[in-house]
Amino acid sequence: MSARLPLPSRMLAGLGLLAFLGLAPALAVATGFGGDNPPSRIPIPAKDYSAKVEDQGGVVVEVDRVTWNGEVFLYGNVGAAQVTVPFDGIRTVEILPSTVQGKRKARVSLRTGESVEIQVNDDTPCYGRTKFGNYSIEAEEIRFVTFEERP
Template sequence: MRIKRSFGVFAALFVWVMLVGMGKGPGSDVPVPEISFNATVKDDQEITTKVTNASWEGNIFFIGNRGKGTVTVSFEKIKKITSTGTGNNNKSDFQVTMKSGDVVAISLENDQRFLGTTSYGTYRILAKNIKEISFE
């Protein structure tokens, strides 16, 4: 009886040690792009967040639709991007103001994410929750 109890305690301890050893600390699930862009994001609740290492799904450009076509717009050329409302087919419409002064309308997938790093951790926001992004 005593041996069975000792074996049970040992087995439980062994399983616990194995399960605890499998865990890992929080990782950076925000990719670090080759070029670091700084931006200020304003969400649909009017909360602003400053980020570094900004990316769109890990890329340093937005990829979206303009009419029936697909466009890519490099962060390097953008002054700000502003939401103009919900579009069709699970997309949100945005107005992209270029550093040159040109304005381009694009639609982005609602479930795509803008990513970055803050002074207190990582940052992720879905396109459908973005009100404005200003690039520095």
């Protein structure tokens, strides 16, 4: 004769299994098993910045709510140091190839007239919102970003 769980324990086990089966599809989508990961949601930035983003194919898109991986500053390395450059101080960013694997050079033109070159991860996403929907592009696919003047 096999041992059976008491009825309340069997019911709880069954409910646990149902809960798991109900959550499994949502967890699969949330962890990236849902395809190309379209930007159904974008980060809401602390400040609303607008920019024109040109991709490597020459397509220019006007984007607002621009963020760099959810942040309102560009970040990367200058030599051995980690740096951040707030969007308030950036006029343009040109993304160029790098000799370092997995990186890109970001040539940042500042509103002061100076410039700085930063090594950025080539898979860092730039997010935003367009007139036609949400926007997401990785650094390696960007050619040029021009930030709009802020009043």
